[in-house]
Each structure stands twice: as structure tokens, then as C-alpha cells.
Amino acid sequence: MRSLINSRVAVVVLSATLLLAGGAISITQNAGASSMATKSVTITIHNFMFMPMKITVTPGETIKVTNKDQVAHTLTATDGKFNTGNVNPGKTKTFKAPTKPGTYDYICSIHQYMTGEIVVK
Ligand SMILES: [Cu+2]
Incomplete structure (x- = not known):
């Protein structure tokens, strides 16, 4: 029973990490797009x-x-x-x-x- 709880906690932590990583990537892409504007x-x-x-x-x-x-x-x-x-x-x-x-x-x-x-x- 204890190991089941631990694995659920692990899944939640992993999901949160992926969300944060996804957010960081989209911010980077936006910054890149604006610097590509015509000079x-x-x-x-x-x-x-x-x-x-x-x-x-x-x-x-x-x-x-x-x-x-x-x-x-x-x-x-x-x-x-x-x-x-x-x-x-x-x-x-x-x-x-x-x-x-x-x-x-x-x-x-x-x-x-x-x-x-x-x-x-
Ligand atoms: Cu002049």
C-alpha cells in the first residue's frame, strides 16, 4: 500500500515537471520569434x-x-x-x-x- 502511494506521488511530480518544462520552452520560442522581425x-x-x-x-x-x-x-x-x-x-x-x-x-x-x-x- 505504501509503495502505491509513493508511485502516485511520483506521477504527480513528474507531470508538474513536464508542465513547467513545456512553459519554459514556449517562452523561449516566443523570444526567438520576436528577434526574427525584419531588421x-x-x-x-x-x-x-x-x-x-x-x-x-x-x-x-x-x-x-x-x-x-x-x-x-x-x-x-x-x-x-x-x-x-x-x-x-x-x-x-x-x-x-x-x-x-x-x-x-x-x-x-x-x-x-x-x-x-x-x-x-
Ligand atoms: Cu544637408
Whole structure:
């Protein structure tokens, strides 16, 4: 009789353990799913500067350019690989990073002393 009670207790403990393990696994899967969301980065233009001045992105990643100044700016690759065209005050434009790994310098074509760098890898 005593051994029967012990085995029932064992079954209950085992079931509880499986439930806990199942819960832990589903939490892990949810965290993984959210990190799989489409990647994008934002370059903010403020006070005639690109911020951050240097960013590292993955090939083809979406890059958003937000202009917080009162005048239009562009984000234009010096080798012509990408160009937002005019980004008007308060507006955001989006472009895709090059798919080929490398370092890409860019400027504002209106204010050519404004410079920045995108590293694709
Ligand atoms: Cu500019």
C-alpha cells in the first residue's frame, strides 16, 4: 500500500515537471520569434550631422533616414550606390543597404561637409 502511494506521488511530480518544462520552452520560442522581425536601423540628421556617423548593417538591410533639421538634406553615397534624394524637414526616407559587404562613405549632396559611413557585413 505504501509503495502505491509513493508511485502516485511520483506521477504527480513528474507531470508538474513536464508542465513547467513545456512553459519554459514556449517562452523561449516566443523570444526567438520576436528577434526574427525584419531588421532596420535609423540614421537621424540633426544640427547638420548624421547620427550615428558610422553604422554597421547586414547586406540589404533597411535604413531609415529621419531629418530633424529645418532644411532639406540628402544621404548620398560618394560612389553612387545609394541616394535618398531630398529628405525634407521632419520627414523620413528609406533605402536598402548594398548587398555587397564593404565600407560605403556618404555625404549630404547639399552640404557636402556632412559625412558618414555605412559598413555592410
Ligand atoms: Cu544637408
